[in-house]
Amino acid sequence: EDPELLAAFEARVAADDFIEPKDWMPDAYRKTLVRQISQHAHSEIVGMLPEGNWLTRAPSLRRKAVLLAKVQDEGGHGLYLYCAAETLGTSREDMIDALHSGKAKYSTIFNYPTLTWADIGAIGWLVDGAAIMNQVPLQRTSYGPYARAMVKVCKEESFHQRQGYEIMMAMANGTPEQKAMAQDALNRWWWPSLMMFGPPDANSPNSAQSFRWRIKRDSNDDLRQKFVDITVPQADYLGLTVPDPAVTWNEVKGGYDFGEVDWEEFYAVVRGEGPTAKERLKARREAWDNGAWVREAADAHEAKRRARLAA
Numbered sequence: 001e002d003p004e005l006l007a008a009f010e011a012r013v014a015a016d017d018f019i020e021p022k023d024w025m026p027d028a029y030r031k032t033l034v035r036q037i038s039q040h041a042h043s044e045i046v047g048m049l050p051e052g053n054w055l056t057r058a059p060s061l062r063r064k065a066v067l068l069a070k071v072q073d074e075g076g077h078g079l080y081l082y083c084a085a086e087t088l089g090t091s092r093e094d095m096i097d098a099l100h101s102g103k104a105k106y107s108t109i110f111n112y113p114t115l116t117w118a119d120i121g122a123i124g125w126l127v128d129g130a131a132i133m134n135q136v137p138l139q140r141t142s143y144g145p146y147a148r149a150m151v152k153v154c155k156e157e158s159f160h161q162r163q164g165y166e167i168m169m170a171m172a173n174g175t176p177e178q179k180a181m182a183q184d185a186l187n188r189w190w191w192p193s194l195m196m197f198g199p200p201d202a203n204s205p206n207s208a209q210s211f212r213w214r215i216k217r218d219s220n221d222d223l224r225q226k227f228v229d230i231t232v233p234q235a236d237y238l239g240l241t242v243p244d245p246a247v248t249w250n251e252v253k254g255g256y257d258f259g260e261v262d263w264e265e266f267y268a269v270v271r272g273e274g275p276t277a278k279e280r281l282k283a284r285r286e287a288w289d290n291g292a293w294v295r296e297a298a299d300a301h302e303a304k305r306r307a308r309l310a311a
């Protein structure tokens, strides 16, 4: 790589300029961005499945309409993100192949089942809450199209977080059975939510380079700590207890101490061994196959349009 181009690129990044699709960039920068953005896109699309599971069973028309809108938003986020990745020269087909063949990752969180309606509350509160924590700093990530996509995504995620918390408020202040369901959902989603931030900083192979290129602005552990600090008082307000006896306020650091995430479980889920991993990939592959006729029809239409224009 041309050292002058590289130096100019690094100076722009250091000055907090956005890098745009037609700008020169190092191959490794392009590659790691395609990796992160495509995995982020896959997470949004696979993330529609656990909540989609409750669309037909939402407890009221209002809840159903809200959930339907939320799940559609996630689909929209996936589509912007695929577009952002395409500006780096990759194709939608290649990204989707990588997902379906198990080569590309998607967030571990979507490999857990949604067993009760309270899980829909817990996902909005905790999973969207964790997603916002991670994505707000990405509004200043160095690649322009990714940063701009995050602006709209974060606005929508804030709404999702509130709709989840509102479900939790209704359940936590409901009958004893409803409150128990809310506590059970918190018990099951708490630790997987902490895993969303990725491995501990000391075991995060991509962090050093991503910090240097300002793709990443905050570390995995810093964001996890921030999430715990914001979420524990929210659980208190609901009258629920986070399932970690080690959670205690630490006056000196001005944050909560908390227990160790089960990293064995995290790596097993990353390897594709999560409780619903097979079901999720099967659903995505089937959706792709069942949609083949739409893609073929769109191609045929485009070919006819071009032929007409050429005539």
Ligand code: FAQ
Residues within 6 Å of the ligand: 035, 036, 039, 040, 041, 043, 044, 047, 048, 074, 105, 106, 107, 108, 109, 123, 127, 128, 131, 134, 195, 196, 197, 198, 199, 203, 204, 205, 206, 207, 210, 216, 220, 270
């Ligand atoms: N799951 O070196 P690092 C949402 C992988 S939010 C699976 O620390 P990095 C909204 C990582 O890819 C969820 N894999 O990696 C929603 C890497 O493997 P690789 C999506 C994980 O990139 C809400 C390896 O471990 N959000 O969808 C996970 O510097 C509700 C080593 O890790 C984003 O993707 C994990 N949890 O940091 C939708 C945000 N953690 O790629 C529906 C953008 C780590 O080298 C319903 N992404 N790995 O093979 C990021 O900020 C970063 O990529 C991190 C990981 C922080 C996820």
